[in-house]
Amino acid sequence: MTQIMELMEKRAKAWEAAKAFLNTHSQNGGMVSAEDAATYDKMEKEVTDLTKDIERLQRQDEIEKMLNQPTSAPITNMPGKTGDKADEKTGRASAAYKKAFWDNIRHPGNPVIRDVLEEGTDGNGGYLVPVEFEHTLVQALNENNIMRTIGCKIITTQNERKIPVANGHTQAAWTAENGAYTESNPTFGQTSIDAFKLTDLIKVSDELLSDSFFDIEGYISEEFGRAFGEAEEDAFINGAIQVGATAIDRPTGLMIAAASGGAPSGVTTAANNKIDADELISLVYSLKAPYRSKAKFLMNDATVAVIRKLKDGNGAYMWQPSLTAGEPDRLLGFPLYTSPKVPTMTAGARAIAFGDFSCYWIADRAGRSIKRLNELYATNGQVGFTCTERVDGKLILAEGIKILDMHA
Structure with a gap:
């Protein structure tokens, strides 16, 4: 269509030029010389040729529109069956x-x-939960787990997933004409995401199960979601635990020692029981600039209560409340999130994390399952339900998050 418009504009200008030429070169009675007549004929021929080109393109447009029309009605149901089955899920x-x-x-x-x-x-005698219910359960986990909100979530179908990590970058060098190229030797490492088992068991009375008005789906979703969310968040932040003489493997915690896979230290406070404004600013600039564009603060509420009282050199509070529903508060212009699982401000504690939390990966082993226990609690008039998931969490890129450590 653009080409047609251009030709039409060109034709209009050519026709105006031809008329102007005829008007200026005609003699008394409208006669023109043979030479001027030949010139005019050429100008008129140009107008005629442009008209033919425009008509040809317009016909071509009409043919293309006709050919693009559907040749038959679309099939909206499965052949041989009545009704619309196209949107049915399997x-x-x-x-x-x-x-x-x-x-x-x-x-x-x-x-x-x-x-x-x-x-x-599945192989454990349970049934995988329906897809919609699994989405509901994940939503409950997100509501009870701030790390799922700010971290990077992936789904894996393997017990262990290898992740390549670049440990260095190439270096460009100025080279003289005809000079030899300088070699770069980037190095690569590898980390792995595992699948640790998280379980819960609840009991429901026979009366509640028999009552069709009791929302068993909502109850199980809420209870398992709350319990799994709390357990996951504690693991994602604090890592493995010791139960008596037994060490329980869990995801790698963000706040554990850097040597064990946690985030590296950015700043260590001068005191063991307080944080000042300069230390927060130093924490921000201990993080490389590329990560600061998506950086966030993470701390517990007790630490926020202390931070909220800090002021800058102009007497303005460094903490700013959110002005939009659903948006986090801000500290030094960066979003501020809280979790009760983050350590408190005590000597030697890792009290604040700051950085791009998409560097912390949370891997869900696809499929959660629920199993019903009929006989175990039968004498009490109850039925047990177990829920199982397999998940891991790990800081993939250590330089993306920095920690404020309290002085020991």
Whole structure:
């Protein structure tokens, strides 16, 4: 269409030029010389040729529009079946699987239900939760786990996932004409994301399960989501724990010692029980500039209570409340998030994390499962439910996050 408009403008200008030429070169009675007539004929021919070009392009446009018209009505349902089936979900996302799953939770043992649930059978005797319910559970985890909100989340289908990490960069060098290139030797490392097992068990009375008005789906989602969220956040921040003489493997915590996989120290305070404004500014600039564009603060509420009282040299508070619903407060212009799992301001504690938290990866092993325990609590008139997930968390790029350590 643009080409047609250009030709039409060119034709209009050519025609105006031809008319002007004829008007200025005609003699009494409208006669022109043979030489001027030949010139005019050429100008008129140009107008005629442009007209033919425009008409040809317009016909071409009409033909293309005609050819682009659909030749038949689109198929919106499965051949041989009535009704619109195109949007029907399959597998664990299907309505039939979801209904069968929750019917089985309430009334296990129905063979028809089991036929449908074959899609979700696993090796532990439980059933994989329906897709929509798993999304609900993940949402509950996010609401109870700030690390899932600010970290980088991935889904893996393997027990261990290898992640290549560049340990260095190439170096450019000025080179004389015909000179030899200077070699660079970048180095690469490798880290791995594992899958640690997290479980929970709850008991529900037979009466509640029999009551069709009781929202068993909502209750299980909320309870498992809250419990898993708290356990995950503690692990993502503080790492492995010791239960008696047994060490329990968990995800690699962000706030553990740098030598063990935690974030490196950016600033160490002068006192063991307070933080001043200069130390916060030093923490910000201990982080490389490329990471500061997406950087955030993470600390617990007790530390925020101390930070909120700090002022800059002009007497203005360094902490600024959020003016938009759903947005975090800000400290030194950067978003501020809190978690009760972050250590408090005590001697030697790692009290504040600052950086780009997308450098901390959270890997979900695809699929959570729920298992019903019929006999274990039967004498108490209860039914048990277990939920299992496998997840890991690890700081992939150490230089992306810095820690404020309290003086020991």
